[in-house]
Amino acid sequence: MMANVAERIIVPLDVPTMEDAIALLDAIPEVTFWKVGLELFVSAGPAILEQLKQRQKRIFLDLKFHDIPNTMAGACRAAGRHGVDLVTVHAPAGGAALKAAQIAALEGAAQADCPPPTLIAVTLLTSISNRDLAYELKVSLELTDYATQMALLAQDSGLGGIVCSPQEANELRRICGDDFLLICPGVRPTWAAMGDQQRAMTPAQAMAAGASYLVIGRPITQAPDPAVALQKICDEIVAPG
Numbered sequence: 001m002m003a004n005v006a007e008r009i010i011v012p013l014d015v016p017t018m019e020d021a022i023a024l025l026d027a028i029p030e031v032t033f034w035k036v037g038l039e040l041f042v043s044a045g046p047a048i049l050e051q052l053k054q055r056q057k058r059i060f061l062d063l064k065f066h067d068i069p070n071t072m073a074g075a076c077r078a079a080g081r082h083g084v085d086l087v088t089v090h091a092p093a094g095g096a097a098l099k100a101a102q103i104a105a106l107e108g109a110a111q112a113d114c115p116p117p118t119l120i121a122v123t124l125l126t127s128i129s130n131r132d133l134a135y136e137l138k139v140s141l142e143l144t145d146y147a148t149q150m151a152l153l154a155q156d157s158g159l160g161g162i163v164c165s166p167q168e169a170n171e172l173r174r175i176c177g178d179d180f181l182l183i184c185p186g187v188r189p190t191w192a193a194m195g196d197q198q199r200a201m202t203p204a205q206a207m208a209a210g211a212s213y214l215v216i217g218r219p220i221t222q223a224p225d226p227a228v229a230l231q232k233i234c235d236e237i238v239a240p241g
Ligand SMILES: O=c1ccn([C@@H]2O[C@H](COP(=O)(O)O)[C@@H](O)[C@H]2O)c(=O)[nH]1
Pocket: 012, 014, 037, 122, 124, 125, 126, 127, 163, 185, 186, 187, 195, 197, 215, 216, 217, 218, 219
């Protein structure tokens, strides 16, 4: 397995319990970067972060905070104390909330004497289609223009990156520059089911579009053999068919 490719794949621990999470960690020890989302954090709490640290894994705490500035700051300060690598907020919370969140995340890390997390903002969930944006959310901008506005809002607010679909990664990389993290879920090998993802690309396409990291869940975690699925994805990135 090409180490540098595998290290750019973040696998979500989208499972209901701590026991399920540990089984997944043990099934694919090759994974260096794990994502803890709402389901597992609400179920298992911060203890899952300790399990990951004991295994020297990198941690993406994906709780997608979206609230008023004071509440966002409190949540990000607490997240900063956990010593995780990445923390998510929603960009449409607005510039005041994003700035407050960024400052608070650094404060939390300093209080706990741990490295500060990189705060990243979700531009537009990858489960939202062009049609959903226009007809359900009543956003009149073109989807790429909306994602660009959210990315620039995050960058201007001092955040270190965004979560975006690989379909917008090329344009957002051009606009936001090389030092801004682009974390891309919505990644599907040709042999995997799309599920609820609406704006997806293959792993090789997503890397080529400028993603810093790919978030790939069900194609790996629900495969008959997750380690084989991970290896297949790495091979496809290195030598696209
Ligand atoms: O826009 C977003 C933001 C976050 N996610 C998260 O990524 C994974 C994707 O899992 P798959 O099984 O590969 O679909 C999941 O944890 C989401 O919460 C996203 O998909 N889109």
